[in-house]
Amino acid sequence: NSKVIQTPRYLVKGQGQKAKMRCIPEKGHPVVFWYQQNKNNEFKFLINFQNQEVLQQIDMTEKRFSAECPSNSPCSLEIQSSEAGDSALYLCASSRTVSNERLFFGHGTKLSVL
Amino acid sequence: GDSVTQTEGPVTVSESESLIINCTYSATSIAYPNLFWYVRYPGEGLQLLLKVITAGQKGSSRGFEATYNKETTSFHLQKASVQESDSAVYYCALGAQGTGSKLSFGKGAKLTVSP
Numbered sequence: 001n002s003k004v005i006q007t008p009r010y011l012v013k014g015q016g017q018k019a020k021m022r023c024i025p026e027k028g029h030p031v032v033f034w035y036q037q038n039k040n041n042e043f044k045f046l047i048n049f050q051n052q053e054v055l056q057q058i059d060m061t062e063k064r065f066s067a068e069c070p071s072n073s074p075c076s077l078e079i080q081s082s083e084a085g086d087s088a089l090y091l092c093a094s095s096r097t098v099s100n101e102r103l104f105f106g107h108g109t110k111l112s113v114l
Numbered sequence: 115g116d117s118v119t120q121t122e123g124p125v126t127v128s129e130s131e132s133l134i135i136n137c138t139y140s141a142t143s144i145a146y147p148n149l150f151w152y153v154r155y156p157g158e159g160l161q162l163l164l165k166v167i168t169a170g171q172k173g174s175s176r177g178f179e180a181t182y183n184k185e186t187t188s189f190h191l192q193k194a195s196v197q198e199s200d201s202a203v204y205y206c207a208l209g210a211q212g213t214g215s216k217l218s219f220g221k222g223a224k225l226t227v228s229p
Contacts, residue, residue, distance in 0.1 A: 004159065033216065040221065041222050042219075043217075101209050105159040107159045
Protein backbone atom coordinates (compact mmCIF):
# COMPACT_ATOMS: atom_id res chain seq x y z
CA ASN A 1 0.00 0.00 0.00
CA SER A 2 1.13 3.49 -0.85
CA LYS A 3 2.62 5.54 1.93
CA VAL A 4 2.11 8.73 -0.02
CA ILE A 5 -1.29 9.96 1.07
CA GLN A 6 -3.38 12.06 -1.26
CA THR A 7 -6.68 13.68 -0.39
CA PRO A 8 -9.35 13.83 -1.50
CA ARG A 9 -9.56 10.79 -3.79
CA TYR A 10 -12.28 12.49 -5.85
CA LEU A 11 -12.98 16.16 -6.38
CA VAL A 12 -15.80 17.70 -8.39
CA LYS A 13 -15.78 21.40 -9.23
CA GLY A 14 -17.55 23.79 -11.52
CA GLN A 15 -15.69 25.85 -14.08
CA GLY A 16 -14.11 28.87 -12.49
CA GLN A 17 -14.03 27.35 -9.03
CA LYS A 18 -10.89 26.72 -7.03
CA ALA A 19 -9.77 23.13 -6.69
CA LYS A 20 -7.36 22.15 -3.96
CA MET A 21 -5.74 18.82 -3.31
CA ARG A 22 -3.26 17.69 -0.71
CA CYS A 23 -0.40 15.26 -0.44
CA ILE A 24 1.53 13.88 2.50
CA PRO A 25 4.80 12.50 1.15
CA GLU A 26 6.40 9.40 2.54
CA LYS A 27 8.19 10.15 5.79
CA GLY A 28 11.73 11.32 5.25
CA HIS A 29 11.25 12.12 1.57
CA PRO A 30 12.36 15.69 0.86
CA VAL A 31 11.53 15.71 -2.85
CA VAL A 32 7.90 15.93 -4.00
CA PHE A 33 6.48 15.87 -7.51
CA TRP A 34 3.07 16.64 -8.95
CA TYR A 35 1.99 15.08 -12.24
CA GLN A 36 -1.24 15.35 -14.19
CA GLN A 37 -2.51 12.24 -16.00
CA ASN A 38 -5.26 13.06 -18.49
CA LYS A 39 -8.00 10.87 -19.92
CA ASN A 40 -5.64 9.79 -22.72
CA ASN A 41 -3.23 8.49 -20.05
CA GLU A 42 -0.68 11.15 -20.89
CA PHE A 43 1.44 12.32 -18.01
CA LYS A 44 2.34 15.95 -17.63
CA PHE A 45 4.90 17.07 -15.09
CA LEU A 46 3.60 20.10 -13.17
CA ILE A 47 6.03 21.02 -10.41
CA ASN A 48 8.52 19.58 -7.97
CA PHE A 49 9.91 20.62 -4.62
CA GLN A 50 12.90 19.92 -2.48
CA ASN A 51 11.72 20.52 1.05
CA GLN A 52 9.89 23.84 0.74
CA GLU A 53 11.68 25.11 -2.36
CA VAL A 54 10.40 24.81 -5.92
CA LEU A 55 12.90 23.03 -8.16
CA GLN A 56 11.06 23.13 -11.49
CA GLN A 57 7.62 24.02 -12.76
CA ILE A 58 5.98 24.35 -16.12
CA ASP A 59 4.49 27.54 -17.45
CA MET A 60 0.89 26.42 -16.87
CA THR A 61 1.61 25.73 -13.25
CA GLU A 62 3.18 29.10 -12.76
CA LYS A 63 0.18 30.92 -14.19
CA ARG A 64 -2.93 29.05 -13.03
CA PHE A 65 -1.82 26.76 -10.29
CA SER A 66 -0.38 27.39 -6.88
CA ALA A 67 1.55 24.78 -5.00
CA GLU A 68 3.46 24.60 -1.79
CA CYS A 69 5.15 22.15 0.53
CA PRO A 70 5.33 23.87 3.93
CA SER A 71 7.31 22.26 6.68
CA ASN A 72 5.27 20.08 9.03
CA SER A 73 2.16 20.37 6.83
CA PRO A 74 0.85 18.52 3.78
CA CYS A 75 1.92 19.66 0.36
CA SER A 76 -0.88 21.15 -1.70
CA LEU A 77 -1.75 21.88 -5.29
CA GLU A 78 -4.50 24.37 -6.05
CA ILE A 79 -6.03 25.35 -9.35
CA GLN A 80 -7.12 28.96 -9.04
CA SER A 81 -9.88 28.86 -11.62
CA SER A 82 -10.75 25.39 -12.85
CA GLU A 83 -11.27 24.70 -16.53
CA ALA A 84 -12.85 21.67 -18.19
CA GLY A 85 -9.44 20.69 -19.52
CA ASP A 86 -8.14 20.37 -15.98
CA SER A 87 -10.22 17.23 -15.47
CA ALA A 88 -7.60 14.59 -14.83
CA LEU A 89 -5.91 12.41 -12.24
CA TYR A 90 -3.41 14.41 -10.21
CA LEU A 91 -0.59 12.31 -8.89
CA CYS A 92 1.74 13.21 -6.08
CA ALA A 93 5.05 11.38 -5.73
CA SER A 94 7.94 11.62 -3.32
CA SER A 95 11.56 10.59 -3.44
CA ARG A 96 14.00 9.65 -0.69
CA THR A 97 17.00 11.59 -1.93
CA VAL A 98 17.53 14.42 -4.32
CA SER A 99 19.39 12.18 -6.75
CA ASN A 100 17.16 9.14 -6.42
CA GLU A 101 14.69 8.86 -9.22
CA ARG A 102 12.72 6.11 -7.57
CA LEU A 103 9.39 7.77 -7.03
CA PHE A 104 6.73 6.64 -4.59
CA PHE A 105 3.28 7.61 -5.79
CA GLY A 106 0.01 8.23 -4.07
CA HIS A 107 -3.31 6.95 -5.41
CA GLY A 108 -4.04 10.32 -6.90
CA THR A 109 -6.87 12.83 -6.78
CA LYS A 110 -9.34 12.50 -9.63
CA LEU A 111 -10.62 15.96 -10.51
CA SER A 112 -13.76 16.42 -12.56
CA VAL A 113 -14.54 19.94 -13.72
CA LEU A 114 -18.14 20.19 -14.86
CA GLY B 115 11.62 17.14 -26.16
CA ASP B 116 12.15 13.85 -24.37
CA SER B 117 9.50 11.22 -24.98
CA VAL B 118 8.58 7.58 -24.61
CA THR B 119 6.54 5.46 -27.01
CA GLN B 120 5.30 2.13 -25.78
CA THR B 121 2.85 -0.63 -26.56
CA GLU B 122 -0.52 0.71 -25.56
CA GLY B 123 -3.07 -1.56 -24.01
CA PRO B 124 -5.02 -3.62 -23.74
CA VAL B 125 -2.67 -6.58 -23.88
CA THR B 126 -4.20 -9.96 -23.15
CA VAL B 127 -2.05 -12.99 -22.46
CA SER B 128 -2.86 -16.41 -21.07
CA GLU B 129 -1.25 -17.53 -17.85
CA SER B 130 2.20 -19.11 -18.28
CA GLU B 131 2.65 -17.54 -21.71
CA SER B 132 5.49 -15.14 -22.48
CA LEU B 133 5.08 -11.37 -22.61
CA ILE B 134 6.81 -8.47 -24.27
CA ILE B 135 5.76 -4.84 -23.94
CA ASN B 136 7.69 -2.60 -26.28
CA CYS B 137 9.19 0.72 -25.29
CA THR B 138 11.30 3.11 -27.33
CA TYR B 139 12.54 6.47 -26.20
CA SER B 140 13.81 9.76 -27.52
CA ALA B 141 16.13 11.68 -25.24
CA THR B 142 16.98 14.94 -26.95
CA SER B 143 17.86 16.91 -23.82
CA ILE B 144 19.35 14.13 -21.70
CA ALA B 145 22.84 12.87 -22.43
CA TYR B 146 22.60 9.77 -20.25
CA PRO B 147 18.95 8.93 -19.65
CA ASN B 148 17.81 6.63 -16.88
CA LEU B 149 15.08 4.19 -17.90
CA PHE B 150 12.26 2.83 -15.76
CA TRP B 151 9.27 0.57 -15.77
CA TYR B 152 6.51 1.55 -13.37
CA VAL B 153 3.44 -0.54 -12.66
CA ARG B 154 -0.01 0.19 -11.29
CA TYR B 155 -1.75 -2.84 -9.85
CA PRO B 156 -5.54 -2.65 -9.41
CA GLY B 157 -6.40 -0.46 -6.44
CA GLU B 158 -2.82 0.57 -5.81
CA GLY B 159 -0.63 3.55 -6.56
CA LEU B 160 2.00 3.62 -9.27
CA GLN B 161 5.19 1.90 -8.13
CA LEU B 162 8.61 1.21 -9.53
CA LEU B 163 9.06 -2.20 -11.10
CA LEU B 164 12.65 -1.86 -12.29
CA LYS B 165 15.16 0.70 -13.44
CA VAL B 166 18.41 0.73 -15.40
CA ILE B 167 20.73 3.71 -15.46
CA THR B 168 23.55 2.39 -17.64
CA ALA B 169 23.27 1.56 -21.33
CA GLY B 170 23.81 -2.11 -22.07
CA GLN B 171 22.68 -3.33 -18.68
CA LYS B 172 19.62 -5.32 -17.77
CA GLY B 173 17.25 -4.76 -14.91
CA SER B 174 15.03 -7.41 -13.40
CA SER B 175 12.31 -7.70 -10.80
CA ARG B 176 9.46 -10.13 -10.06
CA GLY B 177 10.45 -12.20 -13.10
CA PHE B 178 10.36 -9.21 -15.44
CA GLU B 179 13.44 -8.08 -17.36
CA ALA B 180 14.33 -5.09 -19.48
CA THR B 181 17.59 -4.27 -21.26
CA TYR B 182 18.69 -0.71 -21.91
CA ASN B 183 19.64 -0.67 -25.59
CA LYS B 184 21.18 2.62 -26.60
CA GLU B 185 21.64 1.62 -30.25
CA THR B 186 17.97 0.93 -30.83
CA THR B 187 16.83 3.39 -28.10
CA SER B 188 14.67 0.64 -26.65
CA PHE B 189 13.81 -0.70 -23.21
CA HIS B 190 11.35 -3.53 -23.83
CA LEU B 191 9.79 -5.31 -20.87
CA GLN B 192 9.73 -9.10 -21.00
CA LYS B 193 8.61 -11.99 -18.89
CA ALA B 194 8.95 -15.64 -19.78
CA SER B 195 5.84 -16.88 -17.99
CA VAL B 196 3.17 -14.48 -16.75
CA GLN B 197 0.82 -15.04 -13.84
CA GLU B 198 -2.66 -13.76 -13.19
CA SER B 199 -1.24 -11.51 -10.47
CA ASP B 200 0.78 -9.66 -13.13
CA SER B 201 -2.42 -8.07 -14.44
CA ALA B 202 -1.76 -4.35 -14.17
CA VAL B 203 -0.93 -1.24 -16.17
CA TYR B 204 2.74 -0.93 -17.12
CA TYR B 205 4.41 2.39 -17.86
CA CYS B 206 7.81 2.96 -19.43
CA ALA B 207 9.57 6.17 -18.35
CA LEU B 208 12.81 8.05 -18.79
CA GLY B 209 14.55 10.70 -16.78
CA ALA B 210 17.85 12.42 -16.27
CA GLN B 211 20.16 11.85 -13.38
CA GLY B 212 20.29 14.64 -10.90
CA THR B 213 18.41 16.67 -8.42
CA GLY B 214 14.66 16.19 -8.57
CA SER B 215 14.69 15.21 -12.20
CA LYS B 216 11.23 14.82 -13.68
CA LEU B 217 10.23 11.71 -15.58
CA SER B 218 8.67 11.40 -19.03
CA PHE B 219 6.14 8.57 -19.12
CA GLY B 220 4.63 6.49 -21.87
CA LYS B 221 0.85 6.11 -22.03
CA GLY B 222 0.81 2.72 -20.36
CA ALA B 223 -0.12 -0.79 -21.41
CA LYS B 224 -2.95 -2.52 -19.60
CA LEU B 225 -2.05 -6.16 -19.22
CA THR B 226 -4.72 -8.74 -18.52
CA VAL B 227 -3.57 -12.27 -17.79
CA SER B 228 -6.29 -14.81 -18.25
CA PRO B 229 -6.30 -18.06 -16.27
